[in-house]
Amino acid sequence: MRAFTHDDRGTSRREWDDLLETAALPLLDLSPYxxxxxxxxxxxxxxxxxxxxxxxxxxxxxxxxxVVATDGEGSHPGSPTHDPAALARRRRAELGDALAAVGQGGATVITLGLPDGRVGDHADEVVASIVDVVGDGRDCLVVAPYRGDGHPDHEAMGSAAAAAAHRTGATLAEYPIWLWHAGGEHDLPLRSTVRLPLTARTRAGKQAAIACHTSQIRPLSDQPGDAVMLPEAVLEHFAGTDELFVLTPAGQTRDDRLDRLHRDDDDPWGAESRWYEQRKRSLLLAALPRPRFTRALEVGCSTAVLTEALQERAARVVAIDSSPAALDLARRRLGDHADLREVDVPWRWPEGSFDLVVVSEVGYFLSPVALEGLVGRVADSLTPDGVVVLCHWRHPVKGWPLDGEDVHRAFASAGIPERAATYRDRDIEIVVHTAPEQWPDPHR
Structure with missing residues (x-):
């Protein structure tokens, strides 16, 4: 998309109408939410x-x-009548009026107060805030600015919402704003665009809400620096009979946070340097009920420090991770002979069966629905004498909807052998699941 300003001529609504008239866009179905x-x-x-x-x-x-990231205090940086604090107060009040106009006066509103124009500098905070609101997203539609909108704050919010949808298992619907003004037909992915038809009553409510944002649709004053931000040529894009959204179904959004973590740091968790990690690894290995296994699976191997130790206890170890950067580090450690695979669980899964499955410090980086799927995958691929070992941090995990207790509770389900042993201290819990007859006989 080309660079633009609010007062450019831009793409007209008629141009968009001509394009969309022949697109036969499907309807947005709200019944699942x-x-x-x-x-x-x-x-x-x-x-x-x-x-x-x-x-x-x-x-x-x-x-x-x-969830609103900023107060919009940067819309008129040269205003002689409104300093940023005054403009922020005014725009917050306009937001409340607009929500009342659409019948959402009782909606929960979270305002983050981030700097206008710098949302992208606070990506992790924004993602965590959205995740906290969504929780288990299976019944939730997350609606956010389009990631290709052309405005940096809008694109940052869209990216944050996509990451949050991935972590929670929600469906994502993205709405363009400045794309209508500055974009063209190649900027909108029609194959994934859906429309919501608006009745006359619905359109009236929407227009009433837009009219509440007087700081944007009218000049603040007649002085230079107080000009209107949303002129009529821009507003006409939002007066149609449909609203359009770019829809990404649940499970199809992406989140590269863990991959970026491994790109930025060769040892992001301190697996080699921190005593916590060394001690945890020793406790996990000590909890294994047998000295040797035939074929082990490690879910979420990261840099393969634990994988290397598991190779001493199993004839073969398959180690999987969804992060290409993590697997690059793992190969650097173990060499090309190791069985390392890029797998996004539970949507993909290695073939064959395993008599040991280790899920360590990874379960809470899944959405609730993905965790449920992982439990099913493990149950289906475990041999009759198989062992499942879980190991997770016991404290809250900021930015994700699950914690270690949630993970361990999910594995206490049908299809997984019963809990045979537990170790718990202030920081970690290790749980071993295996059939009772597989627990070692202390007299042998």
């Missing part, structure tokens, strides 16, 4: 991009929450 989490970079994003959806959600009784 009980909750909406609408994400915006600034107050007014929600009204422009998803005002009709908010009206529809209120009519359907969907539980709604709003």
């Amino acid at each position: 009980r909750r909406l989490v609408v994400v915006g970079a600034h107050p007014d994003d929600e009204s422009l991009g998803a005002g009709g959806l908010l009206v529809t959600g209120a009519a359907l009784g969907l539980v709604t929450a709003l």
Whole structure:
């Protein structure tokens, strides 16, 4: 997309209408969802991009929450009448009025107060905030600015929402804003775009919400620096009979946070340098009920420090991770002979069966639905004499919806052998699952 300003001529609504008229876009189906989490970079994003959806959600009784990254205090940097603090207060008040206009006056609103124009500098904080609101996302539609919108704050919020949707298992719907003004037909992925038809009542509610953002649709004053930010040529894009969203189904969003962690640091968890890691590894190995195994699987091998130790206890070890950077580090440690595989669990899974499966410090980096799938995969591939060993940090895991207790509870399910042993201290819990007859006889 080309560089733009709000007062450029831009792409007209007629041009977009001509393109979309022949696109035959499918409808957005809201029936699978009980909750909406609408994400915006600034107050007014929600009204422009998803005002009709908010009206529809209120009519359907969907539980709604709003996460807004900034107060929009940077919209008029040269204003002689409003300093940033005054503009922030005004825009927060406009947001409250706009939500009331779409019937969402009772919605939960989380305002993060991040610097306007610098949302991308706070990506981890934004992702964690969205994750906290969504939790288990199986019944949730996360609605956010489009990642290709052309505005850096919008794209940062869209990327954060995509990561949060991946971690929670939610569906992601992205709404364009500035793309309508500055983009063209090649900037909108029509194959994944859906439309929400707006009734006359819904359109009226959306327009009423947009009208509440007076700091943006009208000049702050007649002085230089107080000009209107959303002129009529821009606003007309949001007066149509449909709202459009780029839809990414649950399980198809991506999150590269752990891969970036391994790209930035050869030993991101301190597996070789920290006593906590060394001690944890020794405790896990000591908890194995047999001295030798035939074929072991390590889920989430990271840099393969534990993998290397497991090779001393099993004839063959298959180590999997979803991070290419982590696997590069693992190969550097173990060499090309090691069986290291890039696998995004539970959607893919190594073939064959295993008499040992180790899930250490990785279960809470899955969405709730992915964790459920992982348990099923392990149960299906475990040999009758198989052992499952779980090892996880006992404290909250910021930025993900699960913790170690959630993971260990999920494995206490049908298909997994019963819990045979537990070790727990202040920081870690290790759980061993195996059939009772497989526990070692102390007299042999």
